[in-house]
Amino acid sequence: MLLTSEDIASLSVATRNLSKGYDKGPLAVDSLDLSIRPGEVFGLLGPNGAGKTTTIRMLLGLLRPTCGQVFVHGEEITTGRQRVKSRLGVCPQETVLWPELTVSEHLYLIGRMYDVPGKTLRAETERLIGEFSLGEKRNQPTKRLSGGLRRRLNLAMALVHGPDVIMLDEPSAGLDPQSRALLWERVKQLTKDGRRTVVLTTHSMEEADRLSDRVGILDHGKMLVLDTPDVLKRSIGEGDVLEMELDRAPSSEAMEALRRHGRVEQQAATATTVSVRGLDIMQRFPGIVVALTSSGVVIRGTRLRPNTLEDVFLKMTGRSLRD
Ligand SMILES: Nc1ncnc2c1ncn2[C@@H]1O[C@H](COP(=O)(O)OP(=O)(O)OP(=O)(O)O)[C@@H](O)[C@H]1O
Numbered sequence: 001m002l003l004t005s006e007d008i009a010s011l012s013v014a015t016r017n018l019s020k021g022y023d024k025g026p027l028a029v030d031s032l033d034l035s036i037r038p039g040e041v042f043g044l045l046g047p048n049g050a051g052k053t054t055t056i057r058m059l060l061g062l063l064r065p066t067c068g069q070v071f072v073h074g075e076e077i078t079t080g081r082q083r084v085k086s087r088l089g090v091c092p093q094e095t096v097l098w099p100e101l102t103v104s105e106h107l108y109l110i111g112r113m114y115d116v117p118g119k120t121l122r123a124e125t126e127r128l129i130g131e132f133s134l135g136e137k138r139n140q141p142t143k144r145l146s147g148g149l150r151r152r153l154n155l156a157m158a159l160v161h162g163p164d165v166i167m168l169d170e171p172s173a174g175l176d177p178q179s180r181a182l183l184w185e186r187v188k189q190l191t192k193d194g195r196r197t198v199v200l201t202t203h204s205m206e207e208a209d210r211l212s213d214r215v216g217i218l219d220h221g222k223m224l225v226l227d228t229p230d231v232l233k234r235s236i237g238e239g240d241v242l243e244m245e246l247d248r249a250p251s252s253e254a255m256e257a258l259r260r261h262g263r264v265e266q267q268a269a270t271a272t273t274v275s276v277r278g279l280d281i282m283q284r285f286p287g288i289v290v291a292l293t294s295s296g297v298v299i300r301g302t303r304l305r306p307n308t309l310e311d312v313f314l315k316m317t318g319r320s321l322r323d
């Protein structure tokens, strides 16, 4: 889809044919066309090496694209970077802190770098320290913080100058479940008034699903699919998935019998985990059991679950996101 200049001006982040190749290898990011709107949480989901960080770095103007363009609030990022810089906030994948400076000094330092007026900065620092539960550690040098606390501080640092386009590269890496829940809550709040935009990367399908208004699944630098989590999950079929752990791989006859009850998935012909997907799958459960046990297969365990983005990735690539 070709974007007009009016489209680009109304989007918080837009890219055209954005690509990056390092050295002589294949493209790390291959022809991305993104149109991210104000108020949106946009999730880039992909396995290690998919090109997520490379994309984020180009969106921030930190890495020069091999070809293509990036626009933030309608300004091309390579040329207009100075003007839009203060509107961008970033939490990089690798936590970067000064070991001798304290928690609050970090927030002040970033605020000053962005020329945040003193009174606003003091208020914002207090608010963020409270929000990210860093109060007890506010006067500690960061070399004494645990990994999760360092991550929380890094997230607070991304927000201290009041940016309206916030890029979070694997924000929940290293966070415990409680801190992760806090982060998710915070990200949702950030975009609530429709003014700010969050672009986040993750290889957690749960995180992408829970947080993103739209998700782009990236693999080997290419955008495989891009839509709302619900549409993506529905695209692989209606109904729930019945996963079964078996004592052996079912025979081809047993697989044939299973197929009468729904869409059957088995990663390899020798795999002992088989799933059947379909509407009212539990109504079909007795028939599924008979199909397997009549051929001598023992069912060791079963699990019923809804479709996930993991299934979408599996369908698109033939690989599991978790592998
Ligand atoms: N500075 C670099 N020089 C050469 N190749 C690089 C460089 N940075 C990244 N790459 C390669 O580009 C590809 C994409 O890397 P990138 O860091 O963007 O992936 P990612 O999706 O962020 O992965 P992860 O989930 O591991 O953070 C990988 O094949 C990686 O090895």
Ligand SMILES: [Mg+2]
Pocket (backbone or CB within 6 Å): 052, 053, 054, 093, 169
């Ligand atoms: Mg990365």
